[in-house]
Amino acid sequence: MKAVLASKNPNKLREMSEILSARGVEVVLESDVGVDVDVEETGATFEENARLKAKAVMQATGLPAIADDSGLCVDALNGGPGVYSARYGGPDLDDRGRCRLLLQNLQGQISRKAKFVSVVCLCMPDGDVISSRGECPGTIAFAPQGENGFGYDPVFFIPALRKTFAQLTAEEKNKISHRGNALKKFQIELESYLNGINK
Numbered sequence: 001m002k003a004v005l006a007s008k009n010p011n012k013l014r015e016m017s018e019i020l021s022a023r024g025v026e027v028v029l030e031s032d033v034g035v036d037v038d039v040e041e042t043g044a045t046f047e048e049n050a051r052l053k054a055k056a057v058m059q060a061t062g063l064p065a066i067a068d069d070s071g072l073c074v075d076a077l078n079g080g081p082g083v084y085s086a087r088y089g090g091p092d093l094d095d096r097g098r099c100r101l102l103l104q105n106l107q108g109q110i111s112r113k114a115k116f117v118s119v120v121c122l123c124m125p126d127g128d129v130i131s132s133r134g135e136c137p138g139t140i141a142f143a144p145q146g147e148n149g150f151g152y153d154p155v156f157f158i159p160a161l162r163k164t165f166a167q168l169t170a171e172e173k174n175k176i177s178h179r180g181n182a183l184k185k186f187q188i189e190l191e192s193y194l195n196g197i198n199k
């Protein structure tokens with residue numbers, strides 16, 4: 001089976017391919033099948049956005065399509081920036097600017113509790129949908145630390161490790177991350193789905 005990844009991110013292609021190829025699913029990019037689908041992430045939840053993206057690419061290609069949506073949810077910001085994580089502070093900010101804004105907005109806050117969330121969704125041409133959610137709890141640091149990773153990694157602190165995500169190697173991060181957890185669950189869901197349709 002071939003599945004189109006609703007993303008242009010090569011890191012996501014690698015992660016998805018590693019898991020899905022073991023199940024005989026070949027993951028390809030939109031460009032490999034000649035489409036470039038621009039989906040507006042208008043959903044109110046990670047589940048809705050992941051599904052919007054996967055469904056749009058499935059409809060454009062007629063092939064199974066897979067998407068993910070992720071973000072950072074901070075308790076003191078009522079779960080924000082959440083689905084707006086990539087757009088927090090507007091289009092002029094880069095990752096460093098968004099981290100700085102987050103720290104500013106949390107100044108004086110005693111509660112630093114937060115979590116990363118990731119939802120992976122596969123839409124099949126016959127309407128079947130498989131979706132799984134992974135989370136990673138942590139806190140927001142008082143200053144950025146570490147050079148690895150991307151996005152909010154320098155300010156996302158794992159108390160048990162006494163390190164931010166940006167101070168972990170990619171392998172260490174994958175073991176505990178929201179995306180790693182969502183993909184582990186997704187693998188199990190996909191396994192039982194494929195076993196069901198192959199019966």
Ligand code: IMP
Pocket residue numbers: 068069070071072085086116149150151152153165177
């Ligand atoms: P999307 O899932 O591509 O829509 O982007 C979600 C946004 O959430 C990213 O642009 C990052 O700002 C943030 N984000 C999601 N996962 C991570 C992560 O593992 N580390 C740091 N930031 C993340």
